Amino acid sequence: MSCVGAQRLSSLLSLSSPSSVSRLRSRAARTKTARSAMPPTRASAGDNVLCRAVAEDKPGRTPLITLEGGRQMSYVKCSCSKCRGLVMCGDKQLLPSAVTPQHYDLSLAPDLEAFTYTGVCTVQLLVSEPCDAITFHAKDLAISAGVLVDAAGVERTNPGGPDVLYGEEKQETATVALSAPLTAADIGTVVTLRLEFTGELNDKMAGFYRSAYPAPDGSGETRYLAVTQFEPTDARRCFPCWDEPALKATFGMTLTVPDDRVALSNMPEKAVVKDAAGGKKTVTFETTPVMSTYLLAFCVGEFDHIEDTTPEGVTVRCWTPVGKSEQGRFALDTAVGSLSFFGEYFDNAYPLPKMDMIAVPDFSAGAMENWGLVVYRASLMLFEEGKTPTNAKQSIGYVVGHELAHQWFGNLVTMEWWSQLWLNEGFATWVGWRAMDHLYPEWKVWSQFLTNEQSMGLGLDSLRSSHPVEVPIQSAGQVNEIFDAISYSKGSCVIRMLEAHLGEETFRAGMRAYVARHAYGNAGTTDLWQALSEVSGQDVAGLMSCWTSQTGYPILSVAAHEAEGTVTVTQRRYLASGPASLTEEEASAQWKVPLGAFGLPGVLDTPEATFPLPPHAAGTALKLNVGQTGFYRTVYDDASRAALKVALPTMEEVDRVGLVSDAFACGAAGYAETTAALELLSAYADAGEESYVVWSEIASGLGGLVSAFFEQPEEVVAGLRGLGAELFAPLVERLGWEGVAGEDYQTTRLRQLAVSRSLAFEHPAAVAEARRRYDLYLGGDIAAMPADIKGAVFASALRQGGAAELAQLQTLYAAAESQLEESLLLGAMGAGRDATTILAALEFNMTDAVRKQDGGAIVGAASGSRVGRRVVWDWVRANWDGVDAKFGGGGVSSGLTRVIGASCGGLASEEDAAAIEAFYVPKEIEGAARTVSQAAEAVRARAARLERDAAPVAVWLTK
Numbered sequence: 033m034s035c036v037g038a039q040r041l042s043s044l045l046s047l048s049s050p051s052s053v054s055r056l057r058s059r060a061a062r063t064k065t066a067r068s069a070m071p072p073t074r075a076s077a078g079d080n081v082l083c084r085a086v087a088e089d090k091p092g093r094t095p096l097i098t099l100e101g102g103r104q105m106s107y108v109k110c111s112c113s114k115c116r117g118l119v120m121c122g123d124k125q126l127l128p129s130a131v132t133p134q135h136y137d138l139s140l141a142p143d144l145e146a147f148t149y150t151g152v153c154t155v156q157l158l159v160s161e162p163c164d165a166i167t168f169h170a171k172d173l174a175i176s177a178g179v180l181v182d183a184a185g186v187e188r189t190n191p192g193g194p195d196v197l198y199g200e201e202k203q204e205t206a207t208v209a210l211s212a213p214l215t216a217a218d219i220g221t222v223v224t225l226r227l228e229f230t231g232e233l234n235d236k237m238a239g240f241y242r243s244a245y246p247a248p249d250g251s252g253e254t255r256y257l258a259v260t261q262f263e264p265t266d267a268r269r270c271f272p273c274w275d276e277p278a279l280k281a282t283f284g285m286t287l288t289v290p291d292d293r294v295a296l297s298n299m300p301e302k303a304v305v306k307d308a309a310g311g312k313k314t315v316t317f318e319t320t321p322v323m324s325t326y327l328l329a330f331c332v333g334e335f336d337h338i339e340d341t342t343p344e345g346v347t348v349r350c351w352t353p354v355g356k357s358e359q360g361r362f363a364l365d366t367a368v369g370s371l372s373f374f375g376e377y378f379d380n381a382y383p384l385p386k387m388d389m390i391a392v393p394d395f396s397a398g399a400m401e402n403w404g405l406v407v408y409r410a411s412l413m414l415f416e417e418g419k420t421p422t423n424a425k426q427s428i429g430y431v432v433g434h435e436l437a438h439q440w441f442g443n444l445v446t447m448e449w450w451s452q453l454w455l456n457e458g459f460a461t462w463v464g465w466r467a468m469d470h471l472y473p474e475w476k477v478w479s480q481f482l483t484n485e486q487s488m489g490l491g492l493d494s495l496r497s498s499h500p501v502e503v504p505i506q507s508a509g510q511v512n513e514i515f516d517a518i519s520y521s522k523g524s525c526v527i528r529m530l531e532a533h534l535g536e537e538t539f540r541a542g543m544r545a546y547v548a549r550h551a552y553g554n555a556g557t558t559d560l561w562q563a564l565s566e567v568s569g570q571d572v573a574g575l576m577s578c579w580t581s582q583t584g585y586p587i588l589s590v591a592a593h594e595a596e597g598t599v600t601v602t603q604r605r606y607l608a609s610g611p612a613s614l615t616e617e618e619a620s621a622q623w624k625v626p627l628g629a630f631g632l633p634g635v636l637d638t639p640e641a642t643f644p645l646p647p648h649a650a651g652t653a654l655k656l657n658v659g660q661t662g663f664y665r666t667v668y669d670d671a672s673r674a675a676l677k678v679a680l681p682t683m684e685e686v687d688r689v690g691l692v693s694d695a696f697a698c699g700a701a702g703y704a705e706t707t708a709a710l711e712l713l714s715a716y717a718d719a720g721e722e723s724y725v726v727w728s729e730i731a732s733g734l735g736g737l738v739s740a741f742f743e744q745p746e747e748v749v750a751g752l753r754g755l756g757a758e759l760f761a762p763l764v765e766r767l768g769w770e771g772v773a774g775e776d777y778q779t780t781r782l783r784q785l786a787v788s789r790s791l792a793f794e795h796p797a798a799v800a801e802a803r804r805r806y807d808l809y810l811g812g813d814i815a816a817m818p819a820d821i822k823g824a825v826f827a828s829a830l831r832q833g834g835a836a837e838l839a840q841l842q843t844l845y846a847a848a849e850s851q852l853e854e855s856l857l858l859g860a861m862g863a864g865r866d867a868t869t870i871l872a873a874l875e876f877n878m879t880d881a882v883r884k885q886d887g888g889a890i891v892g893a894a895s896g897s898r899v900g901r902r903v904v905w906d907w908v909r910a911n912w913d914g915v916d917a918k919f920g921g922g923g924v925s926s927g928l929t930r931v932i933g934a935s936c937g938g939l940a941s942e943e944d945a946a947a948i949e950a951f952y953v954p955k956e957i958e959g960a961a962r963t964v965s966q967a968a969e970a971v972r973a974r975a976a977r978l979e980r981d982a983a984p985v986a987v988w989l990t991k
């Protein structure tokens with residue numbers, strides 16, 4: 033699943049709800065495997081508690097892995113048949129393994145007006161153990177018939193049946209009892225289970241759900257389409273199935289739908305039978321390759337499309353709302369290029385005959401990589417020249433690349449279990465960027481990778497309530513919590529680090545070997561390291577396990593001793609709460625860190641090492657992590673930092689990004705002074721810095737400081753605003769407000785950034801120009817408002833205005849012609865500066881005018897402002913029932929989780945952290961526990977920062 037939007041807005045994380053775990057029975061408890069004696073255990077803050085608990089309970093049976101330096105990792109050597117070695121299987125909730133699905137025939141007939149459907153699911157099951165009941169996943173389904181027939185055609189269920197027993201609510205299972213049990217004689221045969229059922233086309237954006245759209249005939253009527261979102265565990269909301277990623281099968285889909293609607297599924301249409309009298313048609317699709325349930329997809333609605341063919345002969349179609357097919361052109365071109373690129377990169381051609389991509393009006397995440405039928409949020413697929421901002425166009429390109437990368441990494445080779453989700457998402461993220469670098473080199477995506485993935489990964493992983501890349505996952509509810517910056521961003525960063533270490537060619541050879549070996553199967557992290565070790569001749573698992581199996585990352589301290597001609601580098605864990613807060617155990621954590629510095633050895637694998645100071649030319653300085661491919665922070669002693677400041681103009685763009693990024697991060701967490709980061713800014717400005725990416729990182733470092741200082745005295749806040757305005761306004765003066773034909777892509781992005789920052793920092797001339805353009809636009813002069821600055825100008829107008837501007841934005845919202853325009857307007861609506869305007873925007877968020885998928889937009893924007901932060905927190909608590917009713921209940925990327933994160937994540941005192949826990953923890957909101965504990969921890973870290981920084985920064989600002 034992709035995550036532009038979803039990932040960035042959501043998911044800070046930790047404690048799994050005790051009740052959700054203890055009520056669940058494990059596969060072990062039910063099937064009497066070697067693990068059946070394991071007690072129910074539960075994950076909690078910190079790393080790998082689940083597995084450690086198991087190991088301590090059963091000494092001698094579950095060996096710990098001893099890392100370099102004596103630290104023991106608490107991974108379970110799992111004995112279950114699915115894990116094949118070292119994975120964190122632990123006590124995961126699996127179905128009984130007596131039968132496993134080989135093939136499904138699934139027929140569904142949705143009623144797009146009553147929002148229900150009827151279904152028949154016939155499953156071929158391979159028998160591997162005797163059993164007297166068949167248990168499978170089912171959620172919110174009513175099963176009316178269940179008949180099991182053995183290989184000889186004899187019914188084994190009660191002919192008077194069905195004897196269906198539903199599991200406890202959180203188990204999400206149903207069981208069909210057998211009146212004549214399957215015995216040893218049936219082992220190795222295939223039996224057939226036929227189930228009839230009904231379900232609801234829900235409005236939760238999970239399972240088989242409905243999505244509203246205006247009738248294309250302009251009648252003003254609201255119509256509904258039906259579409260699926262199954263990842264991670266919502267296939268079971270649609271049909272009875274074995275909903276685990278390792279239980280792959282083939283699928284034959286049949287849909288009975290209104291005659292005038294488009295019906296799509298993973299595979300091409302095989303046959304259409306029309307029922308003219310009933311106004312219906314029954315569409316049968318070709319059988320899929322063997323695949324996991326979460327990748328099955330189908331869709332029924334009214335769409336237009338455009339199509340193209342890859343050089344390899346794959347048909348690619350983009351489906352859009354009626355009349356908007358040309359808006360799919362950019363996504364279509366990117367898809368054609370990406371499919372070819374990946375086929376070559378993995379040396380494995382795309383295996384399906386077609387690729388459909390479809391934009392739907394209501395979609396929870398960013399997009400979903402269903403094999404052969406990728407579903408997108410409309411704003412991440414539809415592009416209009418001149419109307420779509422440049423950054424949004426790049427997001428579309430990236431998301432298409434990410435989803436299509438999954439066709440190999442995820443769909444063809446699938447993770448064994450959700451604890452290995454990072455294999456899907458980290459790789460799709462990384463290789464998605466690689467595809468963009470190939471297709472659109474002018475975007476310079478690897479520099480942007482730093483300000484996107486790396487900064488998000490480093491940010492979340494600086495919290496104790498983060499989690500290892502490979503994380504124990506027991507139940508369905510926990511899976512939703514890890515579609516976060518660890519799985520996606522840290523995952524992609526450690527892959528990039530490894531690629532830099534092994535070399536591009538070697539790494540690609542390893543990828544190819546891995547995909548070839550595990551195609552149509554499941555694999556785990558160890559399988560990948562195995563393939564990479566074989567091609568590189570290096571111990572990849574030995575190098576990487578510290579990065580994937582323990583939470584956090586190191587900060588390297590550099591101390592140069594010029595007199596002795598040496599440099600000492602030490603490593604310790606970086607925590608947002610600062611070095612003083614490290615416990616003994618945390619302080620002993622070690623990593624194998626690629627130093628990335630000319631003249632120094634490749635990897636630091638000890639707590640401290642001293643090297644001869646490498647010679648360097650005058651005007652240059654020793655910098656670690658050259659190229660910024662390493663996932664860690666660096667802090668320098670005063671002399672080294674001064675030398676780096678002087679050397680700034682000689683550095684590459686990515687290193688200039690890294691230097692300022694580390695400086696602000698070290699200031700924020702107390703590894704260095706924040707004033708040292710502020711001192712650095714003038715050096716960038718004086719050097720005439722022109723890089724969009726560098727300025728973007730500066731904006732984010734300064735933004736973090738402004739955010740933490742939101743309740744500091746007015747003169748301090750004004751001082752920071754002034755500093756920001758001083759940095760960004762000259763860029764606007766130089767670049768102007770409108771693009772010039774044929775200009776460099778980076779210039780376009782820099783202008784967009786400079787205008788939005790100048791307005792956010794309230795530079796008077798910028799604010800006045802924004803207002804002038806806003807008035808012209810309202811007066812009908814569309815050209816006064818270039819797409820790239822629209823959102824920032826709307827927000828500035830509201831920030832400097834009030835009720836009248838909010839009403840104007842709401843009018844524009846009602847008339848908006850695209851979802852992207854709607855998103856820009858919703859974001860702007862949250863920019864009010866007084867409580868009255870902010871509250872009015874929050875009330876608007878609760879009306880039916882705002883789609884559930886967009887529920888976080890106003891809340892997120894409002895909580896970003898100085899006054900809004902407390903207004904939002906008070907409002908969410910006071911209106912909790914309404915918020916929960918509107919945004920709760922969905923699957924992955926639930927809007928509710930985003931609202932929760934935005935409601936409190938920006939606060940900055942110990943009292944706030946306690947209030948967050950007191951309010952949210954007792955609610956035991958499924959899928960939000962990590963968000964809550966991470967928010968509270970981030971708030972505490974910010975409070976500690978204020979203790980350290982408030983006084984010195986205030987003094988610095990008055991200098």
Ligand SMILES: [Zn+2]
Pocket residue numbers: 033034035401434435438456457460
């Ligand atoms: Zn993804």
